Amino acid sequence: MTLSRQSNAASNPGLAAALQSARASYLERNPKSHAAYSKATESLPGGGTRTTLVVDPFPLMIESGKGSEITDVDGHTYKDFLSDYTSGLYGKSNPVLLEAISKALAQGLQFGAHTPHEARFAAGLVARFPSMDLVRFANSGTEANMLALTTALKHTGRSKVVVFDGAYHGSLLCHFHTGDKGMPEGVVRAPFDFVIAPYNDIDGVKALLGPIKADVGAIIVEPMLGAGGCVPAEPQFLRDLRDYSTEIGSVLIFDEVQTSRLSPGGRQALLGITPDMTTVGKFFGGGFAFGAFGGKREIMDMFDIRKPGAISHGGTFNNSPLTMVAGATALEHLLTPEALERLNNLGDHMRDALNAAFKTTNAPFFAKGLGSINQLYCTLPAEDRDAAMEVLFFMLLEKGYWVSQRGTLALNFENSAEEVDGFVAAAVEAAGRVAAAAKSH
Ligand SMILES: Cc1ncc(COP(=O)(O)O)c(C=O)c1O
Known part of the structure; x- marks a missing residue:
């Protein structure tokens, strides 16, 4: 297996034909x-700089966005049901955010100094997460996780990092799989001493870690x-993991880079489970590059430069004034309990509606997730699933819905209930056509 974007060859001839025709129509609709x-490939290897966005035969170029919609360079407008893989929570043009950013812009860029917004933002974050007595900022979720891991290892004086089967913690902390899936060729991973444990299986975790627990x-x-x-973690699994980590003297880190949008204090607050450290990122940056890691005072105190032996943690843009203002503004004015509850209820409704309609129409798809973060799955034979997802993706684009090829669905604050109903109807109709194509030969 490699990471290169190759055509998904469906073994089902009907699907293969549908895919060919969907790609041809995509090519015709999107000349610009x-x-x-093509121009981008002259200076960027593969024509881009974010592998997640790769589409065969080429990705669409977006010119602008407003509310819940984005418009590409060929003039097509899409309702956004991907929301930048969960980070585009506020839509494209939230007036509160735009006003705060404009004001900050007018005050000047890059002071190479602290601003009051840094502590204001930090205070807002630590107030939300019971696990964060203190917090530090970084520039991405990847960086926040790498810093949190390094901090935990230094704090414990141990060497091993436990991750879970199926986890993604960032561009350099990815493709954790056990069994025959292995690590694809071409993946580069930060050289921590990883142990990959089974998700949602506390007995499996204990069996694996028992012999090495003093090193974790x-x-x-x-x-x-x-x-x-x-794939949601079973609440009991997280509780057991909390207890087991304490028992073996490890630092338990919740990566809430995505799940922090499920409630004001993330999934940990919903479940009442307090890890030792938490990482966040994505939408907390108010539209700018961001990551943060925080935790118990005794752990985070290692960064207190007033104390002997403190850890040095630089980062030119760690406290970029624009990010600090945008992040603090979003936190104080937009990430309200009511707004998050509305959106997560809408996501639950969308998932239920999709699943009910897929069932009634016998479409070979289902949706899985929590609240506003969901994923579409195909139930056709394994060798045809990628092609079926790809056909569905192209059909949804043609219907004016922005989704990901791998089936990620994430709502944003600008998505209305009517838009969600429209999306459900479109997805169910497209799923029916995919099913018909698969049966046609
Ligand atoms: C759970 C999780 N952790 C970490 C990251 C990495 O964040 P970033 O892409 O900002 O480095 C992601 C990104 O998708 C993520 O989903």
Whole structure:
């Protein structure tokens, strides 16, 4: 297996034909995106700089966005049901955010100094997460996780990092799989001493870690596997993991980079489970590059430069004034309990409606997830699933819905109940056509 984007060859001839025709129509509809992509390949290997966005034969180029919609360079407008893989929570043009950012812009860029917004933002974050007595900022979720892991190892003086089957913790902390899936060729991973444990299986975790428990310095877990397919952790699994980590003297880290949008204090607050450290990122940056890691005072105090032996942690843009203002503003004005509850209820409704309609229409798809973060799955034979997902993706684009090829669905605050109903109807109709194509030969 490699990471290169190769055509998904469906073994089902009907699906193969549907895929060919969907790609041809995509090519015809998007000449300007195609040209822009060809130009991009002259200076960017593969024409882009974010592998997640790769589409065969080429990705669309977006020109602008407003509310819940984005418009590509060929003039097509899409309702956004991907929300930048969960980070685009506020839509494209939230007026409160835009006003705060404009004001900050007018005050000047890059002071190479602290601003009051840094502590204001930090205070807002630590007030939300019971596990965060203190917090530090970084530039991405990847960086926050790498810093949290390094901190945990230093705190415990141990070497091993436990991750879970199916986890994604960032560009350098990815493709954790056990069994025959292995690590694809071409993946580069930060050289921590990883142990990959089974998700939602505390007995399996204990059996694996028992013999090496004295070496385990960090256990990092997503309260729901995000990129791994929106697989929620069983609450009891997380509780047991909490207890086991304490028992073996490890630092338990919740990666809430995605799940922090499930409630004001993330999934940990919903479940009443307090890890030792928490990482967040994505939408907390108010639209800018962001990551943060925080935890118990005794752990985070290692960064207190007033104390002997403190850890040095630089980062030119750690406290970028624009990010600090945008993040603090979003936290104080937009990430309200009511707004998050509305959106997560809408996501639950969408998932239920999709599943009910897929069932009634016998479409070979289902949706899985929690609240506003969901994933579409195909139930056709394994060798045809990728092609079926791809056909569905192209059909939804043609219907004006922005989704991901791998089936990720994430809502944003601008999505209305009517839009969700429209999306459900479109997805069910497209799923029916995919099923018909699969049966046609
Ligand atoms: C759970 C989780 N952790 C970490 C990351 C990495 O964040 P970033 O892409 O900002 O580095 C992601 C990104 O998708 C994520 O979903």
